[in-house]
Amino acid sequence: MLSRIAESMFWIGRYVERAEDTARILDVQTQLLLEEAGIDEQTTCRTLLSIMGVEVDDDTRVDLTTVLRLLAYDPHHPSSIASALGAARESARRARETLSVPMWESINTTYRAIPSGHFTSMRPPMVFQWVRERAAFINGTADATMTRDEGWHFLMLGRCIERADMTSRLVATAAVAASTGSPWTSTLRACGAYEAFLRTYRGMETDRGAAEFLLLDRLFPRSVVFSLNRAEQCVDNLESSGQRAGFQNEGQRLLGRTRAELEYRSLSDVLADLPNEMERLQRTCALATEAVTRRYFAGAEALAWQGVL
Amino acid sequence: MFRPMSITGLFEDYPGARGPAYDEMFAAEQLRAPYERLRSSLTDLTIPELAARVEALQASYLDQGVTFDIGGEERAFPLDILPRVIEMDTWSTIERGVQQRVKTLEAFLADVYDAGQVFADGVIPRRVIATSSHYHREAAGVRPPNGVRVHVSGIDLIRDNAGEFRVLEDNVRVPSGVSYVMTNRRAISSALPEPFAEHRIRPVAGYPQRLLAALRAAAPAGVTDPTVVVLTPGVYNGAYFEHALLARTMGVELVEGRDLVCRRGRVMMRTTKGLEQVHVIYRRVDDEFLDPVHFRADSMLGCPGLIDASRAGNVTLANAVGNGVADDKLVYTYLPDLIRYYLDEEPVLKNVDTWRMGDPEAREEVLDRIDELVLKPVDGSGGKGIVIGPRATRAELDELRVKVLEDPRSWIAQPVVQLSTVPTFVDGKFGPRHVDLRPFAVNDGNRVWVLPGGLTRVALAEGELIVNSSRGGGSKDTWVLAGPGPLPRHAETTTVPVSPPPQTTGPALSDLADHEQQQQQQQGVSTGSTTQEVPPC
Incomplete structure (x- = not known):
């Protein structure tokens, strides 16, 4: 498979997952703002933006409308759902000849809602529902039509790394909001994990339990550990070196180390400084992406010819 | 009728x-x-x-x-x-x-x-x-x-x-x-x-297969299972859709210039498994942009060394360079x-019917009736530079006349053909x-x-x-x-197996069937006493 195509596949996975998870995070936060009367809109919105990696000047007013514009509707803002869907489509366009027709069309029709104005006309929470459904549609189409070759592994790798990253952000937003309300229930709901959580913990609803479930559960597909595990597997499938000792692949090493650290440290230790721990995790995801890029996608830059005429 | x-x-x-x-x-x-x-x-x-x-x-x-x-x-x-x-x-x-x-x-x-x-x-x-x-x-x-x-x-x-x-x-x-x-x-x-x-x-759907067959047939001598690729200038090219469609329907890679590299007179593409040799390139990049070594040095769309590789007979370019x-x-x-x-x-x-403007007699005649004719630049494509005499203004025609006289070889004239x-x-x-x-x-x-x-x-x-x-x-x-x-289509008659095994059903589906039976039984009971309503189950 061409390096350039592999890169496109990787980013399709990431962008689709990013759109979906941003929608989940926004869903939780808008709901919290509605339900909890005592919450300060300014602070919550500011925190949310900073956790999503958006910088805002200290003196600008930040309210829910600003957040929705920056993180959902504005196709020109790099953190918005609209731009993630646009980027997913652009990546798909670059890999179009390798995608199955249903896969391409599922991504393209999703994107078409943005220039056609359909996306902006939807309001929360409908719009978040729509994004989740479209992401499920794209992922389902991929699952049903793609061969399990390299392209698939790169797609999954992108998706898993993004999911680990975004779940950690979701956990961070919950941890920050915990001082003012009880965000864990809605956080679990946003992941579709509430029922699974209740069953697993036999109805014992604690913040600690919820954090544990979202971070460390080995069976829940959106947990950080599950995602990192899958990402490791993907790299392993791509590499298949059959080495007897250690790992050659820098990306695999980073992912594995972070997962092991999360799993083998005591929960209290991790929970003690949750926002910072989550930030470290996001950093690992970025480093792993860099490593994967260097290993598999490198060399696809255009060459300039310095010849004599 | x-x-x-x-x-x-x-x-x-x-x-x-x-x-x-x-x-x-x-x-x-x-x-x-x-x-x-x-x-x-x-x-x-x-x-x-x-x-x-x-x-x-x-x-x-x-x-x-x-x-x-x-x-x-x-x-x-x-x-x-x-x-x-x-x-x-x-x-x-x-x-x-x-x-x-x-x-x-x-x-x-x-x-x-x-x-x-x-x-x-x-x-x-x-x-x-x-x-x-x-x-x-x-x-x-x-x-x-x-x-x-x-x-x-x-x-x-x-x-x-x-x-x-x-x-x-x-x-x-x-x-x-x-x-x-x-x-x-x-x-x-x-x-x-x-x-x-x-x-x-x-039918027209057979085109990609024909094209692929022709491209494979054009492979360098001695290559029995050639690797064919389509070379595109990139996603911003107007015909990118076509390049992607052809690559997809032929089942070959769609490459950009930066995906290719020439090593020792061979053209390789960068894959996740390292470099892989390419034998036939269906290129959709113009001659001038194909190879900065021989043509436009500022081109980023091609790959340095492509022409030498093709001259060495290690790769076939389709269509060939210089066809213009x-x-x-x-x-x-x-x-x-x-x-x-x-x-x-x-x-x-x-x-x-066409007049060559480089031909002095024709030129004289055409310049006399320039307002009735169509003038086309020899090099142009995509309708660029065409002047339709009857639709042009006086000034445009005067300008055209000067251009034609400056460089007659670059122009031809044709009567206005009503398509x-x-x-x-x-x-x-x-x-x-x-x-x-x-x-x-x-x-x-x-x-x-x-x-x-x-x-x-x-x-x-x-x-x-x-x-x-x-x-x-x-x-x-x-x-x-x-x-x-007969149309050249496949009309194979597939034999349907005589007694395919029935689809297996799970408990829910068989329950549903039972349920209907139960309902029918209940109805059967209730028909006896028409005045009573069916009790809900």
Whole structure:
């Protein structure tokens, strides 16, 4: 498979997952703002933006409308759902000849809602529902039509790394909001994990339990550990070196180390400084992406010819 | 034959051809033969229904991404709903004519880049080639592996006022548009299933397989299982959709220049598993951008070393470099002579009458009647630089006259040919619009195969004669009718197993069946006492 195509596949996975998870995070936060009367809109919105990696000047007013514009509707803002869907489509366009027709069309029709104005006309929470459904549609189409070759592994790798990253952000937003309300229930709901959580913990609803479930559960597909595990597997499938000792692949090493650290440290230790721990995790995801890029996608830059005429 | 009044429905207000142009559907009030079946199969359709189908057609093109950009806005590639019909006999003439032309162009190119016998025999002056900006010395002396230089060609045809097909120009560099032939067919077959079912239309879906076969046949000697790739300038190229479609339907990689690297005279592509050798490149990048070592040094679209690799015989470029000398508009004027010279045949398809401005006598005559003629730059493509005399202002003509006198070799003149018209659905009704036809031919070295169909381009503005999509042109599906006899389609009869095992059902489904039985039993009980209601279960 061409390096350039592999890169496109990787980013399709990431962008689709990013759109979906941003929608989940926004869903939780808008709901919290509605339900909890005592919450300060300014602070919550500011925190949310900073956790999503958006910088805002200290003196600008930040309210829910600003957040929705920056993180959902504005196709020109790099953190918005609209731009993630646009980027997913652009990546798909670059890999179009390798995608199955249903896969391409599922991504393209999703994107078409943005220039056609359909996306902006939807309001929360409908719009978040729509994004989740479209992401499920794209992922389902991929699952049903793609061969399990390299392209698939790169797609999954992108998706898993993004999911680990975004779940950690979701956990961070919950941890920050915990001082003012009880965000864990809605956080679990946003992941579709509430029922699974209740069953697993036999109805014992604690913040600690919820954090544990979202971070460390080995069976829940959106947990950080599950995602990192899958990402490791993907790299392993791509590499298949059959080495007897250690790992050659820098990306695999980073992912594995972070997962092991999360799993083998005591929960209290991790929970003690949750926002910072989550930030470290996001950093690992970025480093792993860099490593994967260097290993598999490198060399696809255009060459300039310095010849004599 | 009795015909109900409603049959004219859709075409009631159709004014027919204006002026001298030939209308392909109607001769005065009379319907022409190829369209009889089409119109009768559209009898039940009303204008609003048709408009709804047109809308669905555009929506499906947007969803599939069959689009092009106008000023940054993505639009569906305009496809008219009414197909153009070409009968078998007419088509077989076109087919023969196109084959003849491609063979001649092949022979001419082989000659030009070799001994140049044609110059020695005085058929065409050497200066015509020597002054062409598309003559590349880099291609001289290169013998392509199976002798093919024009793997893919598109010969542009128009229909003159008498309805006869004539050649307007040859395209043997990188002709585009074939993808629309395939997507148009699929779109129209779902938009107009009724007429589609009633016609015997020759299929166009086989094109990618033919192309792939031809590309594989062109592989360097000794390579039995060649790696074929399609080289595209990138996603921002107007024809990117086509490049992706061809690569996808041929099952080969679509590469950009930066994916390729030349090592020791071989072309490799960068894959996740390292470098992999490439044997045949179907390139959709122009000659000038192909290799910065030999051509434009600032090009980022090609790959340094490509030409040397191809000269070394390690990679085949399709189409070959330097083909531009053959589809030059000046060489075009010599083509009837070249056909006679190389094939010893009379041209099947005539040229449009053309004057060479480099010819002093012709120049004088043309400059006298410049306001009646069409002047075309020899190098231009895509309708660029064409001046239509009767439509031009005084000032434009004066400017043109100066340009022609400055560099007469760069210009040819033709009479204004009123391209034929076909009814086209614009603004809620059918009106006559001018069309041309670009049949595509694939040469695999043994045979020149002509895709039965080709791209019909239509100028969507009323009276407009330039049909290029870069100038707001649209397209039509082109139906080439098959004669009697079987269509070349697979009609295998698969045997159905006599007693396939029944589908197994789980508890829920069998419960459902039981449940119905229970209900029936209950009803059976309740029919005894009609006054009582069925107790809810």
